[in-house]
Amino acid sequence: MRRLPIYILLDTSKSMEGEPIESVKVGLETLTTTLRSDPHALETAHISIITFGSRARQVVPLTDILSFQPPDIRAWGSTPMGGALSLVADRIRDEVRKSTPDQKADWKPLVFLMTDGIPTDHLDSGVAELRKVKTGMVVACAAGPNADKDLLMRITENVVSLDTLDNASISAFFKWISASISATSQKVDLGKQDNKGDDGATLEDLPPPPPEINLH
Amino acid sequence: MKTVKTRAKTVKTRAKTANTRTKTVKIRTKTANTRTKTANTRTKTTNTRTKTANTRTKIVETKTISGKTIAFEAIHFASGGMKDVHYTTDKANVVAFFRDPVDRRGMERLKSIVGPYREGIFQNDGGEYWSELFRWPTDIVEHGGRVGVVVPAYEPHFYFKTGSIDNDTLNIKGKEKQGKWFSTCRNHNKLLHPEERGDWLSRIRSMIRVSRAVRRMHAAGLAHSDLSHKNVLIDPVSAKACVIDIDGLVVKGKHLPDVIGTHEFIAPEAVATSHLDRNDPKRVLPCPVTDQHALSVMIYMHMLLRHPLRGGKKHHDDPATDESLAMGKRALFIEHPRAHSNRVKPKQLRPEERKWGDPDKIPYTISGPYLTPLFKRAFVDGIADPRARPTPGEWELALMRTLDMIVPCAPGCDMGWHVHDGSNRPRCPSCGHGHSNQVPLLEVHSKRGSRHTPNGTRIAVWNKKSLFRWHADSEFVPNERLPVDMWGRVGYMQFHAGQWFIKNLGMEGMRNVSEDCEIPVGEHVFLKPGQILLLSPGERGHLVHVKMTNQ
Known part of the structure; x- marks a missing residue:
C-alpha cells in the first residue's frame, strides 16, 4: 500500500509560550482524532512532527495514523526555521519510499509549516535543501502579527496567515490541516494527487479554509 | 452568523x-x-x-x-x-x-x-x-x-453503534457507515468492532440491495455517475444499503456529468481518456456502462476486501502516473487467469492483509458458480470491452442465487458463511472448517415443455433455513414487484435426531414424487439421497432432486 507522508513543522520558540503552544497541542490532538475516524486516512496517511525552538528536532518520526501519538511539546529558545527545513529534507530522503523494481513509491509528501516569528538562522540554506527533495504541496502559515508572510513566500507560494495567535485561530488552522489531509488521502486513494510539487498544486486543491485563515 | x-x-x-x-x-x-x-x-x-x-x-x-x-x-x-x-x-x-x-x-x-x-x-x-x-x-x-x-x-442503522475495537478507540460511534470501512482488510478485519462487521451472508444481502437500486436507476435511463464508497451507505448488521448523493445523475444527451467519478471506481476507459477535453469524441464520461464498472468494483471489494486492479505491477516511478496507469490504460485484473504481471506480491502486504489481501489464499472463485463468471466478465473481458460488463440486474440475480448456496460456518470464522461448492466435502475457504453432519443440496428443476429439467440453481440446506415462495415457484421473484403479503416463508428445513426434514408451512400441492404422495401443508418430509420433491404444481413450479453431501 502506497503511503501518504505528511510532515508538520511547528515553531516552538519562546514566543509561543502560553496559550499558543497549548492551542497547538490541542490542535494536534484534534488532528489525530479526526484522522483516526477517517477510513481513507487510516489506510494511507502517515505523520511526522518536527519542532523548531532552540534547535530543529524530529519529535515524531513518520508514523501510521493508528500508532501516532501527539507529542508533548514545550516553547523554548529561538526560531531555527532554516534548520527545520534542512531536517525535513533529510527525513524525507530517509523515510519516504522511492520506487524500486519491487516496490511502489509513496505519494509525494505534504509539508505544513507554522511559525509565529521570523527565522533566527539561515533560512535560504534550508529552502535550498528542501528544493532538493520531491514534495507534494508545501503550505506555510504565518501565525499572528509577528510572522513575516513575505519571508515565507521564499519557501513556498502556498502561504496562509492567522491574524491572531489565539486558540480559535490555531484550532481553525489544525482543523483545516486535518481536512486537507483527509481530502488528499481520499484523492490519493483514488490516485489523483496533484503531484506536480511546489510549483504545480495550489491551495485551491485543498478544502476551503475557515474564516480565521487568510489566503495570500 | x-x-x-x-x-x-x-x-x-x-x-x-x-x-x-x-x-x-x-x-x-x-x-x-x-x-x-x-x-x-x-x-x-x-x-x-x-x-x-x-x-x-x-x-x-x-x-x-x-x-x-x-x-x-x-x-x-x-x-x-x-x-x-x-x-x-x-x-x-x-x-x-x-x-x-x-x-x-x-x-x-x-x-x-x-x-x-x-x-x-x-x-x-x-x-x-x-x-x-x-x-x-x-x-x-x-x-x-x-x-x-x-x-x-439517513436511517439510524447507517450510523455506527459500537464503532471500532477497544471501546471505540477511533471514536467513530455515531458516524456514517461509509463503504470504505467494510471493504479493506485493515478497516474491516482489524479496526471495526466485531459487532459492526456483519458476515458474508449480510454482505451478499447488502450488495443485492445496491445492485437492485442501480438496476432501477438504469431502467429509468439514469446513470448515478459517481458510485463509490462515499455514495453508498452499507449496514452489514441489518444487511441494508442505501444509494446517496443522487444530485449528479447523468442522462444521455440531456444531463451531462459534473464529476468524472471517484478514482478507485472510475472505469478504465474514463481514466485513460481523462486528459482529453470533455467535448472530445474520444473522451469517455460517466454513463450506465461506467456505473457497471463501479458496481462490479464495489461488489468485489465488499466480498473480498481488496481492489480488483491494485496489484504488484509497477508502471511508472512517479506515484501519480503509476496510479493512473494502473487504474486506466494498463488496468489489469490481479486475478487474471492468463496475464500474471499484476499479481499481488505477498511481501508487499501488511500483516493484516496477508490472508484476504492475497488472492492465492482467498481467490475470487470462492464467490461460487454464479458470481465467478460475472467477476470474470467485469475484470477480465470488461476492462477492454465495456459491453462485456455485467448489468446490475445480472449481479442482483447472481447474488440472490449465491445467497441460496451458502452454508453457515464454524463459530469464530471471519466469513461466517461460505458457498457450498457442490462437492461431497464442502470446506470453508477462510477458516478451513468442514461440516459435522450431512449437508443436503436441493437441485432445482423447472418445467420445460412437459418435462422438468435442471435450471442451474441449487439450494444448500442448513438448520432452520426458510423456504420462500420464490424457492417453490419461478412465478415469484423477491424484488420490488413482490406484494408485501408474499414475503413470508412457506417452509423451513431442520436437522432432528440425525435426520433432515422439510416442514411445509404453505406450499399447496407439494408432493413427494419418489413415493407418489402428497405432503400437505402442516406436514413434513424427511430428506433422502436421490429423492424427488415437487414444491409447487404450477406451470412455473419447481421440482427438486435431493443430493446428500458430507456423507
Whole structure:
C-alpha cells in the first residue's frame, strides 16, 4: 500500500509560550482524532512532527495514523526555521519510499509549516535543501502579527496567515490541516494527487479554509 | 452568523429544545460538546464563538421551490466534497447546499431529479419499496445565494453503534457507515468492532440491495455517475444499503456529468481518456456502462476486501502516473487467469492483509458458480470491452442465487458463511472448517415443455433455513414487484435426531414424487439421497432432486 507522508513543522520558540503552544497541542490532538475516524486516512496517511525552538528536532518520526501519538511539546529558545527545513529534507530522503523494481513509491509528501516569528538562522540554506527533495504541496502559515508572510513566500507560494495567535485561530488552522489531509488521502486513494510539487498544486486543491485563515 | 442572509427569517432557539428524533444525532452533538470543553479547559481561555454555536442553534426559515416552508439549522453539521449539509429542525431531512453556484443546466437537472425522475421511480408499482434504497432529493431550496437540495435524513442503522475495537478507540460511534470501512482488510478485519462487521451472508444481502437500486436507476435511463464508497451507505448488521448523493445523475444527451467519478471506481476507459477535453469524441464520461464498472468494483471489494486492479505491477516511478496507469490504460485484473504481471506480491502486504489481501489464499472463485463468471466478465473481458460488463440486474440475480448456496460456518470464522461448492466435502475457504453432519443440496428443476429439467440453481440446506415462495415457484421473484403479503416463508428445513426434514408451512400441492404422495401443508418430509420433491404444481413450479453431501 502506497503511503501518504505528511510532515508538520511547528515553531516552538519562546514566543509561543502560553496559550499558543497549548492551542497547538490541542490542535494536534484534534488532528489525530479526526484522522483516526477517517477510513481513507487510516489506510494511507502517515505523520511526522518536527519542532523548531532552540534547535530543529524530529519529535515524531513518520508514523501510521493508528500508532501516532501527539507529542508533548514545550516553547523554548529561538526560531531555527532554516534548520527545520534542512531536517525535513533529510527525513524525507530517509523515510519516504522511492520506487524500486519491487516496490511502489509513496505519494509525494505534504509539508505544513507554522511559525509565529521570523527565522533566527539561515533560512535560504534550508529552502535550498528542501528544493532538493520531491514534495507534494508545501503550505506555510504565518501565525499572528509577528510572522513575516513575505519571508515565507521564499519557501513556498502556498502561504496562509492567522491574524491572531489565539486558540480559535490555531484550532481553525489544525482543523483545516486535518481536512486537507483527509481530502488528499481520499484523492490519493483514488490516485489523483496533484503531484506536480511546489510549483504545480495550489491551495485551491485543498478544502476551503475557515474564516480565521487568510489566503495570500 | 454570516451565513444567514437578511431575506430569511432567523430565530434563535435552544439546541436542547430541538426535536432530536434519532439517537445518533444526540450522540454526535454530545461528542462535539465534550470536545470543545476539553479544548477550553486545556487552554484556560473560553472560545465564545464555539460556545455560542453549541448551546444555541440559529434556525433559518425559508420556502422551497415547491412552496413548502422549511426550517433548518443555520450551521451545517457536515461538509462533503461539494456540499454543506444542514439538519432541518425536525431532523427528518437535511438541506445540502452546493458550495459552488449551480448554473441553469444544473438547476434543470435538479428540477428533473426532484420532479419527473423521482415520480417515475417512487410513484409507480412498488414505489414505496425504493424509499429505503435511495436518499432521493425531494425538493430544492434557494437561500443566501446558494442552491440546496432537501433529502431525507439517513436511517439510524447507517450510523455506527459500537464503532471500532477497544471501546471505540477511533471514536467513530455515531458516524456514517461509509463503504470504505467494510471493504479493506485493515478497516474491516482489524479496526471495526466485531459487532459492526456483519458476515458474508449480510454482505451478499447488502450488495443485492445496491445492485437492485442501480438496476432501477438504469431502467429509468439514469446513470448515478459517481458510485463509490462515499455514495453508498452499507449496514452489514441489518444487511441494508442505501444509494446517496443522487444530485449528479447523468442522462444521455440531456444531463451531462459534473464529476468524472471517484478514482478507485472510475472505469478504465474514463481514466485513460481523462486528459482529453470533455467535448472530445474520444473522451469517455460517466454513463450506465461506467456505473457497471463501479458496481462490479464495489461488489468485489465488499466480498473480498481488496481492489480488483491494485496489484504488484509497477508502471511508472512517479506515484501519480503509476496510479493512473494502473487504474486506466494498463488496468489489469490481479486475478487474471492468463496475464500474471499484476499479481499481488505477498511481501508487499501488511500483516493484516496477508490472508484476504492475497488472492492465492482467498481467490475470487470462492464467490461460487454464479458470481465467478460475472467477476470474470467485469475484470477480465470488461476492462477492454465495456459491453462485456455485467448489468446490475445480472449481479442482483447472481447474488440472490449465491445467497441460496451458502452454508453457515464454524463459530469464530471471519466469513461466517461460505458457498457450498457442490462437492461431497464442502470446506470453508477462510477458516478451513468442514461440516459435522450431512449437508443436503436441493437441485432445482423447472418445467420445460412437459418435462422438468435442471435450471442451474441449487439450494444448500442448513438448520432452520426458510423456504420462500420464490424457492417453490419461478412465478415469484423477491424484488420490488413482490406484494408485501408474499414475503413470508412457506417452509423451513431442520436437522432432528440425525435426520433432515422439510416442514411445509404453505406450499399447496407439494408432493413427494419418489413415493407418489402428497405432503400437505402442516406436514413434513424427511430428506433422502436421490429423492424427488415437487414444491409447487404450477406451470412455473419447481421440482427438486435431493443430493446428500458430507456423507
